[in-house]
Amino acid sequence: EILSGTDYITLDSCVFKGYDHNSSSTNYSLIYTYNADQYDGIVIKNCSFTNGGGYAIDLRNGSTGGTGLEIINNTFTDTYGGIYAKYFDGVTIRGNTLKGPGLYDTGIRLDYCDGANVVEDNSIYGPDMTYGLYLTYCQSASGNEATIVNNLISVEDYGIYMYQYNTYQNVYYNSVNVLDNNALYYHSNNDDFDSKNNIFYSASSASPALYVYNSTGYTGNYNDLFSNYTYPVYYSGNQSFTEYQATGNGANSVNLEPVYNTDSTLVPMRLALDDLGTPITGITDDINGTTRSETAPDMGAIEFTPSGSALSGT
16 A cells, blocks of 8 residues: 555555455455655556456545656556546556456556656557456547557456547547447547557447547547447537538548457557558557557557468458
């Protein structure tokens, strides 16, 4: 437990092992704070977390946002949940790997985290997990947007879940695979949301890949939106892909099954999906550090060169 009054600490290359416990209780979290004074300058990097209940890292300020939180290059294996931060501003969560059948709750959750948060280059694989990434009340500003970039997310229910009152969130170059529900869920009272160059795939025969409950503030283009459901998109109502494009969103988006190589690595095998993205200033590499094309980058977190015949890509 990190006690009240603790600031500017770094945990580097530590090993955390908890109980093999299928519990949401914070009693089993591996790093924990709770609604105490403002914490600043907490850095957790190059550590491993195995087993445990609740969230492996559970950091909660009081009502005042702390700064300087960095969670970088850590590995989480079979922890009930991954990372939870509440009332931190300008959070950086980068290069983390979350994996295992023991993951059930949420990979990364941010509540009341304002400013230019950076969530990038993370790999989340939990076949029984409810949420890959969950945000609520995270408010940024024009010119100081939050970014969710180059993440691999493969879970059971919801890939990226934007609940309420999130503003100025840029969601670019993510590869998402879900089994039962929506790859991207955009709820109500959000605004200034921009989505580009993502692959949103749902294997469900009863749920759209993209679910936009309230379209206010939502912008999306150059995305691959595919579900095994009749309607790949819910946009204030179930819509075919053609109907969705007619709303003015997604003119350059596509409706192609990505044919991921595996549920954990999410490399697209679909030839027709190659080079369909659009360049975005400041994003030059994929999750693996591979340089992206300056003219026709790939959608998703991985720059890929699909193999096979042209027939397999039709």
